[in-house]
Amino acid sequence: MPSPEPTATFEAVVENDFQSRGQRIMIVCLCKGVSSRVILDEVRRGNCTVKGIAQACQAGRSCGTCVSQIREMIQTAGGGSRAHDDGVGSTGSR
Numbered sequence: 855m856p857s858p859e860p861t862a863t864f865e866a867v868v869e870n871d872f873q874s875r876g877q878r879i880m881i882v883c884l885c886k887g888v889s890s891r892v893i894l895d896e897v898r899r900g901n902c903t904v905k906g907i908a909q910a911c912q913a914g915r916s917c918g919t920c921v922s923q924i925r926e927m928i929q930t931a932g933g934g935s936r937a938h939d940d941g942v943g944s945t946g947s948r
Contacts, residue, residue: 882923885916893924897931904928 880890888911896907904924908914914921
């Protein structure tokens with residue numbers, strides 16, 4: 855009798871779901887371990903500023919390296935018309 859196939863892990867199911875929709879999950883904020891999925895969920899809820907996302911999930915609060923990527927995700931996810939530069943992560947060198 856053949857052994858049953860192993861059950862897919864939760865992570866594999868999530869990854870397959872995102873790939874089937876043409877998206878990939880990645881860690882955007884390494885300092886706080888925040889994924890692209892968390893950030894996109896915040897944008898879909900109407901949170902369309904880097905400052906608002908930082909308050910909601912801590913992404914962009916430490917070193918600031920991910921702030922430009924968060925801004926790009928806001929624009930790409932459709933929050934761009936409501937997004938504005940709220941000064942988070944700006945060091946004066948633009």
